Amino acid sequence: MVPPSKKRKLQSVAAPAAKRNKNSAKGAVAKSGSKSKANPARKLVDVASLGWQSVGEEFGGLEVIEGVDVVRNGGTVQFLVAEKQQQQPDSSDKKQRQGASKQDDRADETQDAVDEPFEGLGDGPVEGEDVDSGEAGDSKGGVEGQSGKTKAAGKDRAGGEKKDADKKQKARNSNSKLATADKELQKPASRKQQQQGNSFDALVAVGDAAAAEEEADMGAWVELNLSTRILSAIAKLGFAKPTLIQEKTIPEILAGEDVIGKAQTGSGKTLAFGIPIVEKWLELYEEKRNVKREGPTAVVLSPTRELAKQLSDHIKALCDGLPTAPYVCTVTGGLSIQKQQRQLEKADIVIATPGRLWEVLDGDMSLQNSFTKIKFLVVDEADRLFKAGQFKEAEDIIGALDRKDPEAGDDDDDDELPPRQTLVFSATFDKNLQSKLAGRGKGPKAGSGSSDEEKMEYLMKCLKFRSEPKFIDVNPVSQMATGLKEGLIECGAMEKDLYLYTVLVLNPGKRTLVFTNSISAVRRLTPLLQNLGLSVLPLHSQMIQKARLRSIERFAASKNSILVATDVAARGLDIKEVDQVLHYHVPRQADTYIHRSGRTARGDRTGVSVILCSPEEVLPTRRLAGKVHAERDGSTSLKREHFIETLSIDRKIAQRLKSRVDLAKRIADAVLAKEKGHSEDQWLRNAAEELGVDYDSEEFDGSAPGNWGGRGGGRKKKEKEARQLSKAEMGALRAQLREELSKRVNLGVSEKYITGGRVDIGALLREKEKGTVGGLFLGGDGLFGMNL
Ligand SMILES: Nc1ncnc2c1ncn2[C@@H]1O[C@H](COP(=O)(O)OP(=O)(O)OP(=O)(O)O)[C@@H](O)[C@H]1O
DSSP states (O other), rough: OOOTTOOOEEEEEEHHHHHHHHTSSSSSOOOGGGGGGGOEEEEEEEEGOOOEHHHHGGGGGOOEEOOOOOEEEEEEEEEEGGGOOOOOOOOOHHHHHHHHHHHHHHHHHHHHHOOOOOOOSSSSTTTTOOOOOOOOOOOOSOOOOOOOOOHHHHSOOOHHHHHHHHHHHHHHHHTTHHHHHHHHTTTTTTOOOTTOOOHHHHHHHTTTHHHHHHOOOOOOHTTOOHHHHHHHHHHHTTTTTOOOHHHHHHHHTTTTTTTEEEEOTTTTTTHHHHHHHHHIIIIIIISSOOOOOOSOSEEESSSSSSHHHHHHHHHHHHTTTTTSSSEEEESSSSOOOHHHHHHHHHSSEEEEEOOHHHHHHTOHHHHHHHHTTSSSSEEEEEHHHHHHHHHHHHHHHHHHSSOOOGGSSSSOTTTTSSSSSSEEEEEEEOHHHHHHHHHHTTTOOTTTHHHHHHHHHHHHHHHHOOOEEEEEESSSSSSOOOOEEEEEOOOOOOGGHHHHHHHHHHSSOEEEEEEOOOOOHHHHHHHHHHHHTOOEEEEEEEOOHHHHHHHHHEEEEEEEEEEEOGGTTTTSOOOOTTOOESSOOOOOSHHHHHHHTTTSOOOTEEEEEEEOOOOHHHHHHHHHHHHHHSSSSSOSOOOOGGEEEEEEOOOOHHHHHHHHHHHHHHHHHHHHHHHHOOOOOOHHHHHHHHHHHOOOOHHHOOOOOEEESTTTTTHHHHHHHHHHHHHHHHHHHHHHHHHHHEEEEEEOOOGGGGTTOOOHHHHHHHHHHHHHSSSSSSSSSSGGGOOO
């Protein structure tokens, strides 16, 4: 990469060199000697764009670079290279490339909106998932099309790896100061554009962590046997130390082990597998530059589109800190199959929902062959992925990964284990999984009658671990996040709308995620709460993908917002600072409860999860909570109530809000019924036209008086009544609601603190401090008075 005439060498850990020259007036650190005169024009470059080269494992991962002058300018270290010699793309080039690729993606997205297919019924995960931006990450330079020792480099190195790893570890430990110095050298590096298209606040915050980067002591990361490059990329993310799951799993993965990782929600599982994958890619293609690329390095399977996009964003954010980065490709739909095939041909890290990935792979043998050489298969949220509709596709994909390349010859042993490592992550696993896996090979059939657990067990066997996988459970005692408080509010089955609103009104200014068990509930609650003046967004699987992402973006952007969602949002979504999770419907399963609640109290934060329960739901809910917390202290002595606090809401307060909720509900129902009626009417008209008969709505919908018998008759009647509300009647209802909302409501504290549906919490707190507020005030000392 650098002309042989430039033979000066500078170690990547060049900080000591900088120190040596700290008294130098102009500050040239690594002089170019006599050849400097012959140098062409030199320019300042970003340290991240320098092309460090490994001098081999035997030197403990030492890296060198040629043709670079390091100069100290005041307190800053800078890098100078000859203009025409800077072969690595600089950051602006990289940005341009990203920009161009982003433009393509945007064009695709525009097209997506037009091509968006109907997504089918049900809110099951993503069988046949087919819509997403499918955006690709940054492309690496200088890898594609290079010839070389692909096979040798790509060979499974599990055996030798551990020794190498130990050697590297020693070398790195002894060089830890140098590694820190390396980071110091990177301070002046201009930050690359933060992740484009990243819709998650958390990652934006990560991008804003430049200050933290300056201060970070990377000692704890250095212990994990990571290269200087990845260390500097992590430093740029601002993560001072690994989380527990990262600390435990990264060394195992780097040592070539298969890993099943279990850790609470929000504990950093993405980077637990993301870091070793990127490290492997760097090792394969970055350190050995003339190695030919052999298809993707890793395939990551995700159960939902949103999670797939988030995983991509997270890994791309890590890659942003690298001079050259793997091409991260998201495959969840929205693009043409042909385009996805093209993207996959150059993809290094593929992050996909199984439905769409299989759609692209199915029948494309050349693509499938390239996938047989992957180094990592990651199954994120494995229990969910294997449970629901994507079982078949996941199985097909794994089958394709195990297929033999016909060109590879047939002398391969049929029982040979795959060259890839398998990494499986979730916050929830069947606690007997480990022992079940020990009996690998004669598992239950994956027939249609088998239970979720059996399917999971079967697929875990299909994964073909190379050896007994390392089962790493960083917190076997509790599956719930440490900073989470759990509560339960008992209310009548028909009063949930009212109590939901009451809770929201009593806890204003909180970013709130409301979970329901059905799409229709999301469709109903969203306008209902919007009518009440709240800032509400919907999320469910029948929304077009762009609208789904937009809802998440807006929710993440506004502290005051409320997202009403189905369980499509329960898994993996990492939205910063969700204060409270409200379960409008009781979750059907314990793991759903864990994952829903895990959208708050992520990382070091605190949060609240509250279930609205009808009287008959209380017992099963307590049972469910008991199940979730059963292993907390290994004893059953703790009362179930201990885990989920019963929260009392003054019923008088709820009653004072009832009239406005009823009005908002009537308006929302009328609008929905009109929309539904319109589409049903249209459908019947078309059908009548096709049949060549006259359309008479009365006759078709059987709406003649007395025709409301049978199941659903009452609902239909209500719908019809709502549909028939005239414009004037709707206007009157709206006016009534406006008036209601402008009234002050006594919350048991003082009427003057609530207007327009919102509590003036500032005024309340001020009064409370002065001791002039009496009575009940929920939400004053932490959420629901839970003293977080
Ligand atoms: N070492 C670290 N230090 C601080 N924050 C981190 C670290 N690693 C990851 N994070 C941040 O923690 C948050 C949660 O990470 P992530 O989404 O990977 O959690 P998770 O364990 O996969 O959660 P879930 O089970 O809900 O999917 C993210 O915002 C991420 O940027």
